[in-house]
Every structure is written in structure tokens, then in C-alpha cells.
Amino acid sequence: MKDKIMDTKSNKKAELLSKVVEHIDITGFDARPIIDSMGKMSFTSRDLARATGIFNEMLADKDCSVILTIAGSTSAGGCMDLYADLVKYNMVDAIVATGASIVDMDFFEALGFKHYQAQSDVDDRELRDLYIDRIYDTYIDEEELQNCDHTIKEIANGLERRPYSSREFIHEMGKWLTTNAKKEGSLIQTAYENNVPIFCPAFTDSSAGFGLVGHQVENPGNYMSIDSVADFRELTEIKIEAGQTGLLMIGGGVPKNFTQDTVVCAEILGRDVDMHKYAIQITVADVRDGACSSSTLKEACSWGKVDVVKEQMVFAEAGSVLPLLASDAYHREHWKARERRHFAKIFQK
Amino acid sequence: MKDKIMDTKSNKKAELLSKVVEHIDITGFDARPIIDSMGKMSFTSRDLARATGIFNEMLADKDCSVILTIAGSTSAGGCMDLYADLVKYNMVDAIVATGASIVDMDFFEALGFKHYQAQSDVDDRELRDLYIDRIYDTYIDEEELQNCDHTIKEIANGLERRPYSSREFIHEMGKWLTTNAKKEGSLIQTAYENNVPIFCPAFTDSSAGFGLVGHQVENPGNYMSIDSVADFRELTEIKIEAGQTGLLMIGGGVPKNFTQDTVVCAEILGRDVDMHKYAIQITVADVRDGACSSSTLKEACSWGKVDVVKEQMVFAEAGSVLPLLASDAYHREHWKARERRHFAKIFQK
Amino acid sequence: MKDKIMDTKSNKKAELLSKVVEHIDITGFDARPIIDSMGKMSFTSRDLARATGIFNEMLADKDCSVILTIAGSTSAGGCMDLYADLVKYNMVDAIVATGASIVDMDFFEALGFKHYQAQSDVDDRELRDLYIDRIYDTYIDEEELQNCDHTIKEIANGLERRPYSSREFIHEMGKWLTTNAKKEGSLIQTAYENNVPIFCPAFTDSSAGFGLVGHQVENPGNYMSIDSVADFRELTEIKIEAGQTGLLMIGGGVPKNFTQDTVVCAEILGRDVDMHKYAIQITVADVRDGACSSSTLKEACSWGKVDVVKEQMVFAEAGSVLPLLASDAYHREHWKARERRHFAKIFQK
Amino acid sequence: MKDKIMDTKSNKKAELLSKVVEHIDITGFDARPIIDSMGKMSFTSRDLARATGIFNEMLADKDCSVILTIAGSTSAGGCMDLYADLVKYNMVDAIVATGASIVDMDFFEALGFKHYQAQSDVDDRELRDLYIDRIYDTYIDEEELQNCDHTIKEIANGLERRPYSSREFIHEMGKWLTTNAKKEGSLIQTAYENNVPIFCPAFTDSSAGFGLVGHQVENPGNYMSIDSVADFRELTEIKIEAGQTGLLMIGGGVPKNFTQDTVVCAEILGRDVDMHKYAIQITVADVRDGACSSSTLKEACSWGKVDVVKEQMVFAEAGSVLPLLASDAYHREHWKARERRHFAKIFQK
Ligand SMILES: NC(=O)c1ccc[n+]([C@@H]2O[C@H](COP(=O)([O-])OP(=O)(O)OC[C@H]3O[C@@H](n4cnc5c(N)ncnc54)[C@H](O)[C@@H]3O)[C@@H](O)[C@H]2O)c1
């Protein structure tokens, strides 16, 4: 009897987890004619075209290093390969992201797991019973996510016991993937191989947190830790090394604020650096709540973080417009003439 | 001295009105590969792909007539030719719109005038002084708009004195354009030539209102009027004649509500009609304010207006996603096998 | 058997329609200390306090007439008595609203019917079967709404056959209510008794539309009609008569645009009038879609409609902030020293 | 000459920083009648009343510990004393916040500095020149903010060199304030005195980050660090100790997600804990972007974090509705019968 319930449950689960989210391939279509047309329109279309133009300018500017910041769930929602392609095709030199984007989504799929298209009208309590987690219209198998936590713990267990920046730890995850990945071409691995550092200023607030708490609890008095001060120090070193910088910001939140703040932090390290020269933010956020995460780029100028000349907000759900921006930039090929920055090497002394 | 000020002013005005809004051409690029990819993603991308799929289904369904509703300023913002193409390529059988979309935007450009891309950082009081009207990031020359009012008055002056539905009046505008248009291929003229009726349930709330008030004031006791009851009656007759219907709704507002209500109104005419079978709404509106204009399509089901099986909300600024939907539908060519409805002929007896 | 289903249905319906929406009483609590405190804060609180201050200024300004515009479903949602109180306590001199606010909501309750608090998790198809209409979290009994349509038809049947402005027709509804109302103190009746004219520029797009189509269909060739041009003409006459004006705008849509446009329309009547001197808009709308309905008040300045000195947008769901604004104004008592305008009398010649 | 420019600048700055943000006092007015009335309305009002009811239930439930999470800038915007009062009057047992809310805002004012009401129409580049930082409509003196960074560095310099959780460090800040505060009654000090622990999972992403990077850079090889894994471990210990929990969430972001995750983390510590039994979230965020930060509470149920029975989302700018909720709860006095939890003592062994 109990077996039968289990069977029904696992059939139902298999049915719900049957339609895989496939990630968009920006090299597979050419968005240039659309972006060109949109530049002659108004409202969001024009904003998107202008943002795309600024992104192309960043890439064409020999002196400009590009920092990508990622908040939200776009990786789970179909932009995972897009982010990896930005690294592969030399359009991004450093990344600052939420823990979820890097661990729960990218590392998770690198382990061979998938995201699924949700079916409407399923009650969340039923999902709970089936160990299916929901992100808006997307499903994740919670048992697979626990595997992800566990792998993080294993990696931590294998490390020297001392404070690490999140960048250092993600570097170790990249190394681990080179021999263990089930899926090729994850963002973490691609970044590792191209010396593009990845930072997660709130690293613990993700599946990594579960693994690392596990590690600390099982190794009392003898564990590694994540030093979030080191993240800020290191990212600021990159800003100093980089000189001119441009920001491509997907959503807001901690990654956005953290990256903008490096300009101010550099002064503390005794270095006078330029504001971020180019800045694009794609967000659904509302500026009227006063939250910094959602601050307009003009507001960031008052803080001395972002220059106002080459900035563009795009108010849209990123997954629906970023593929056009990225495809345009891929096909315009400014990346071909760029020099790779290899910023990760700064820390390999 | 005064002349010099006038000169400076008109130079400044010419400078501000120098970058024309060009309307996107959905036949000029093929959005099918993008829509296909988006269908495998999540969030807004997937919603857009699903909406596009439903629109294609409507077109392929021999029994389905398509009603387009338009609110907002997308016509001014670059979608004007797109709407005309939907009529030209037989993808729309009737239109319900705000007065502004039809008169201030479409008729206005048919008279040879243009919309312009706004430049940022110009004070609205300065625009006022220069007789430039602003719609978000788009400019209009107010003197040209007055010409538009005036033309409406002339058309009204030439008509028999009795109540007209807005559809009848717009029909007259279409006829007038066949001999007087400065720009070919306006929505009004294209619809006129293809017997696609256009309704504006709040017709007076537009540049037409100025012209028609002028007409009434100059012809006391002997003027034509706009009977908004007739609009509702006529649109319901179309619903009855049509049988199965699908809705493509750009924004919400009066056009959306008006069109949905025809199902209920048919009962008053003693006819039992089906709910709208297909429904797509592209909107930035928020459902949480309780406003009907922003009601979800599911809510409309409780009212017996829209069926829930083939419906899709797309929460996005329409100008940025509608070109993809329309280009996909154009290139999939279901319109080639459709029969034209010529609904305008119902009223030509 | 069939009877039993009917019984179950009507029990279910009675259960769903058991929790009445009660309208807030702005005289029953004193919001002044809260508004005072909010004025010293930031973000929406400060905007609301500033808007309230401007509303009080309008009322204290001997030369200023106040026009209230209403879109959305706030009347159904608990603000119905609030609007009537604004008229009763002499804080509003003319009203421009959607048909739904006036007919489906206010007239409907004057007939003795009610709105109900929705219960969550009821499927919209089930509501459909039970003839329950849903507005977000609020229910209406569709059979009662049909009674409302019917009453409108009866009123129309009793009228002389000619074009009417919506104001004229609503005036007739007010007169009818003085002898037939089941509920005292509706907005329509209070306005009727205080000579405050009410306009619905898209009158037919409401329950009134059903009644009026019924009237026209049953009286072929011999029916009254709604002349929406007359609305615009009459409202502009009020603007001319009023001189200085202030706007209190709930939501956007047709009522907002229509009212703002009277400034421009006055020129057509050969009269040079001032821009609206004060303007408050409470809305959840997003300006970034370029839609006129959601244009900021600064944008309206470029059109020469609204002055920028005394204007305030409040981005909030109106039902949650308007009671504070109105209660503050009620208790500050500037209305006590105001002269009533009796604008409805202009048309009673 | 240069002096004169300096004088003009500092005059201008003094003028811009002249209107202090004053924090609302929830004990100074009684919101109960308003909340009662709102409970009988619809839309946001009803949601707010229901949320307030749930908050009162939490306080009346002897077994329920209350966790407050704070994102956004409401502390700067006028809710600073409100948060301190929630602690003072025993309505909150633990706090999880952004670094900015705790350091840049609360600690900053405890040092005697202020936030100011912005004046409109000042260019952000001019603000930059004057060292004024802007949060939407609120100003901060950047020189004072640097003083805040500096104080953090001094506190860090005085500590033993080892990894600290953010809670430990904020505890030290509280201790420091007991002898050094310029303003009494800050949230940090009130929490310190009442043993209410405060966590900042992304602590470095704030003014604290600047101070701590300064500390590390000036003490190479011999510095303290912030172990963000420890935060997660400790907060989970509190969840285990607490048993039943209720969440009052202001905005979303890291604090919200972090707190919800403790339920899942407890399993890793080998403990089976209940989901959060009560949950309120006040946010302007949009769920349709799929972002975790903005996940609805129902979505969190699928993850096994939050129970669906007693949950309420309120879609509003928190500063405009939270004062009503908190004033209602203050005046209903369920806090009088509650036992203080003193969770901070767990870690003082
Ligand atoms: N709303 C209804 O329940 C209803 C019912 C039947 C018919 N109608 C008809 O539909 C047409 C459209 O009217 P409409 O009012 O629904 O939409 P609208 O699009 O004309 O204007 C609504 C706008 O006002 C704002 N708004 C609405 N409710 C708000 C609130 N609670 N707080 C703040 N801002 C708010 C929003 O910005 C929204 O976009 C009208 O002709 C009306 O008669 C409406």
C-alpha cells in the first residue's frame, strides 16, 4: 500500500519534471537587425538599443574592463549558456553574482541536473510533498539540490582550514569541475579556464551555505570560513588594476551595490580610481522605494560611483531582453579584438 | 529683438524635433528562431513565446476572427506600421482602440507629420514654451497637432447632421485619406481599404474631441454627434457575426474592457455567443490595484468573457515584445490561408 | 436531482457572498497626526503628506474649484462613502469617472446590492458557474448586476429621444434615486442634491452600456443616445466658469486625460484659461510604458495642461492611502469656509 | 578666490542639508481604528489589515518567536525609531538586515549624524561635487559617512584577530555605543541591551565594508575577518532554539532568503524544525521576474520554508504602511504578556 503511494508520487514527480528548461544560444540567431530597428523606436525598445550600443562601446574601448553582475534567477530561467558565452567570447572580465546564480543554478547543472518548466495550477503544498521547489514558473528537484549542497561540503572538507574569499572558493569549484563536471561549459568552469574571477558577496545565502554550515558543524574548531571582507578587498584590487571599467548589471541587489562600491573602497586602499565609465542595468525594480539596489544610475552618480554620460537603465525582465543585447554584441564582434584580462591571476602569487 | 528671440526659439525647436521615430518593419527580420528559443526558457520569454503560439493558433483556426485592442502610446512609439501590417497581411478583422492611437498618432502621421525621439534633460516648461508636447521620451509638435484637430472639424462639417458611431466617423476619415493622405499605408486607410472596422469607445478623449467640440460650437443646434451606445451595439453585432473570436490586446483600459463585454452584450441582443476563445494581453499594468483594465485574463473568465484555456498575459512594455510576436506570425504565414472577414460591410446596407 | 444541484449551488453561492465590503468612514478617525508625521519621512509617505498638503491648499484657496477624477475599482473596494463624503463636505465641485465606478459600483449599491470580500482559492470557472463576478479579491453577484443594467434601460425608456451627455443622463439617475434608492447617500444622489455634475466620458463601457444598448435595440429608429462630444463641451464650460482649478486624480485612464484636456479645449471655445493650478494623482501605474494614462504630471505640463508648481504623484494603491488624505482634509476643515459651486446649474437653463 | 568658491559650496551644502528626516513615533498615534476599517475594504488595505492581524497573532502566540528582516532604505526614510521600538516593546526577538540598514543608517545616526529631505531638481553631478549622497529623495553627508567607516575600523582594530560572525561584530558595536553613542535609543544599542541578536548576511556590502577593508589592509597578516558561514550557523541555532517562528519581512533581498533558509539548514544540523508558521512580507517587488528575493510566500512553501496558512504579502512601499501595522500592534499590547527571548545569550557561553 505504502509502496503504491510511493509509486504514484514518483510518477507524478516524473511527470511534473518532464519539460527541461533549455538555455538560449545567442550565437544561433542574429539580433542586430532587431536592435537596429528598436533604436529608432521609443520607450523600452529604444532603451534596450541604447544599452546595447553602450555595451558594444565598452567592448570596443581598449582600456575598458567589463564587470558583469547577476542577481535574480535568469540563470535558471534560460540565460545560463548566455553568461558562459559572454566569458567564452571575451566579453566579460570579472563577475559578481548572488550565491544562488552560481551555486544553486550553474554548479547544479554542471553536476548534470536540470531545471524544468513548471506546469500551472499545481498547489505549492503538493510540490512540497513531492520535494519539488518552485521558482515562479520553473521547478527544481530538491533531492538533486541536496546533492549539490553535499558536493560543496566535500570540496570544503578537502581544503586547508583558513578564511577564504568567495572568489577563492569558487576557483576551487572550477578546478573541481575540470575533472568532475557532468555538463561541459558551465559558467564556473568557463570562467576558471579563462581566468575570469567570480565573486559572491553573500555566498552563504545559497546552496553553498548549507554545505559550508555542514562542513563547520562536522569539523568543530577546525574548519575553513568565508571571509566576506576579503571579497571586497579583492574586487577593489581588480578595479584598481583595471583602470577604466564598464558594468553590465542584471538585476540589482548585493552584486550591483558591491561592485559600484569598489570605486569608493579604492580610496581606502589609498588609490584614486575613476568612476565606472559605462553602466547598463536591466531590472524590473522600482526606484520609488528608495532602495539602493534599485537606485537609478543617476543616483549612483551622486555617490561618485558611476559616471552619468554612458549609462542606461532598461526596465524589463532581463530574460526577455538580454538575449537580444548579447546576440547583437556577439555578432558585432568587438570581442575579437579585445585582450583577455586574466584578472584571476592577480591572486595566484 | 523680439524677432531674434523668435529665431532662437524656432532654431531650438528644430533642433529638438530633429530625430524622427521610425516604425519597425516586422517583415524586415525573422523573429521565429528567437521565439522558438524563448519558448524553452522561463518567465517573460516563455510567456511571450506562448502568447505568440496562441496568436498563430488563432490565425490557423478557420473559424476564428481576430480583434485587436490598442491602448497606450505604442503607435507613436514605433509600432504604427506594425498595426497597419497586421491588417494588410490579414491577421486582424476588427480593431478597438483609444482615440489617441487612432487620431493623434495614426491620422496625424497620415497627414504627413512625425513623432520625434526626445532628448533628455529638457525642462517641461521649456517644451511648453516651444509648443512641444512630450510622451515619455517622444516629442510632438503641438502646432501640427492643431492641424490634425482642424482636419477632423472639416470632416465633421462635411457630414450629415445626426448621431454617428465612432466606427462610422473613422470610416469617413479613411475615405478622406484615400484622396488626401500625405503618407500612404496608415492604419486608418489600410483598414478602410480592407473593410476592417475601427472603434474608439472614448473617441472624444483625443484630438478628435477638440475638432468635434469645435464643430458643435460653430454649428449650434445643427451638428453631428458621436453616439457611444452605437459603438457597443455595432461591435456586439460583429461578435455575433464572427462566432469564434480571439483577442490580441495591447495594454488594457477602455478598449480591452469594451471588447470583452461584447460577449455579455450579445445576450441583451437575444443572442447566445461563445466566450472569446483565445486571448493575449501585453501590459505593464499591475493586477493588484483591482482595476478591471488590468484584470488578469483568469479574472475575466469569472465574468464569462474570456475562456481560460488559450489565454496568456505578457507583462512587458508592448513596444519591446510585440515586434517579435508579430514578426513570428508574419513569417509563419498562417494568414495566407485565412479568409478576409470584411466586417465593415455589415454596416453598409 | 437537478434541484439538489441547484440547492448545493445556491448554498455555495451564499457562502461565497457572505462577507460584505464595508466602506471606510473618513470622519470616524483623525489622520492628521499620521499625515503630519509622514511629512517628515521619505519616499511614499512624504509624497502622500505633500499631496495632502496640496489638497488642503486647494480647499483653502477661495478661487479654486476642485475636480475629482476616478478610475479603477476603489469604489467597489471600500472608498464609496469616501467619495460621497467629499461631495457632502464640499471638497469636490465636479467629478469625471469611469462608467464602472458610477454605474456598476455606486448606482449598484444605491439599488441595495453589495460587494463582497472574496475568498481565496476559488477557481474562476467555478465562479462563472455560480454567476459570481470577481474583481481581484472582491465578488459581485452577476444576477444583481443584471438588475442594474435593467434599471438603466428603464430610465432610458422614460426619457425624451435625443442625444444626451453622460452628465445629463447621470443627473436623471440621481433624480430617479431620490425616490427609488434602497441605500441613502450614494455618490450619484449626493452629487445630484448638491449640484455637483458627474461625467463619464466612456459611459457605455459599463453596466450602463448594456442597459442603453437594450434600449436602442428595443426602440429601433426611436431611441435616445449618448453624445460623448457634449461631455467634452460641457466639462470645458465648467473649466471656463471655474477659473482656477485643482485636480484630485484617483488612477489614470480616460477620466484623467479628459479632464486635463479641458484647458486645451477652452481655446477652441475661444477662451484662454489657466492651466490646472493644483494636481494630485494617486496611481500604481508605471510611467515607463509611455502611456498617456500614466503620464507624470510634469509631462502634462509640456502639454500646457497642468502647472508644475503644486503637483504631486503618489505611487500607491489608492484604497490604502486616499482614506488618510481625505480624513486629514476633513478634519482640517477648510471645506467649512468654501462656497459651493453648484456647477450642475450651468446646464439647467 | 578659492576660499570664496569653498564658501559658496559650503553654503550651498548647508542649504541642501537643512531639512532633517524625523522618524515616525508609532506610540504617538493609534492606528487601530484605521486598520479595523481597512480590514473591511479590499485590495492593499485589506492585505495590510490581514497582515497586521497575523502580526498580532504572532505576538499573542506564547510559543512564537518573531524574526524581523529588513532590506531597502526604510531606516533612512523615517522608520528607524519604529524598528527600535519593536525591540524596546518586545515585539521582535531577532533581526536579519542589510548592512546598510544597520551600519550606514542606524549606527550612522547613533554617531549623531542625520538624514535629510532632498530638494528636487538638483543635478546629481552637483551633489557629487558637494559630497552629498542621494537615496531617492533623501540626502546624506558623505563626509559624515566616512566618519562612520572610520569608527568601524577603530572597533575592528580593538578586537581579537579571528573570524567573527556579523552578529558578534554588531554586538561589539552595541557595546561600543553604550559608552560612545551621541544619540540614545538606536536599534543597535536597544537590541544589545535587550539581547536581541542582529545578523547582516552581506555585512561587508555597506559602510562596514569600507572600515573592515581598511582594518585588513592596515594589518596585513594579522586581522579579524567576517565569517558569513557562522552567521548562517548561528541563525539556524536560534531557529532550533525558538521552535515556532513568525517572520515580519520588510522588502526582500538577502535578509529574507537567508532567514527562510534556516528551516532547511536545521536539517543539516540534524534537527527537524517546523516551517515558519507566520509570515508577512511588505514589498514593492514584482514576482514575475522569477527572482528569489521577490518570491511570494506561497512559492516559499514549495521549498518547505514557510507555511501557507498564516501568510500575507502586502504590495506597498513599506514606509507608508508599516507605521500603521506597528502602531496597531503597539496599542493592542500583546507584547505586554510576552516573555523576552534573549536569544543573544545563546552565544555568550
Ligand atoms: N474596474 C472595474 O471594475 C470595471 C468594471 C467594468 C467596467 N470597467 C470599465 O473599464 C474601463 C477601464 O477602466 P479602469 O478604471 O478599469 O482602467 P483604466 O485603464 O482606465 O485606468 C486604470 C488606471 O488607474 C490606475 N488605478 C486603478 N486602480 C487603482 C488603484 N486602486 N490605486 C491606484 N491606481 C489605480 C492604474 O494606473 C490603472 O492603470 C472603464 O470604461 C470602466 O468603466 C471597469
Ligand SMILES: NC(=O)c1ccc[n+]([C@@H]2O[C@H](COP(=O)([O-])OP(=O)(O)OC[C@H]3O[C@@H](n4cnc5c(N)ncnc54)[C@H](O)[C@@H]3O)[C@@H](O)[C@H]2O)c1
Ligand atoms: N539601500 C541603501 O541605501 C544601501 C546603501 C548602501 C548599501 N546598500 C547595500 O545594498 C545591498 C542591497 O540592499 P537593498 O536593501 O538596497 O536591496 P535588495 O535588492 O537586497 O532588496 C530590496 C528589495 O526589497 C524591497 N524593498 C526595498 N525597499 C522597500 C520599501 N521601501 N518598501 C517595500 N519594499 C522595499 C524591494 O522589493 C527591493 O527589490 C545590501 O547589501 C545593502 O547593505 C544599500
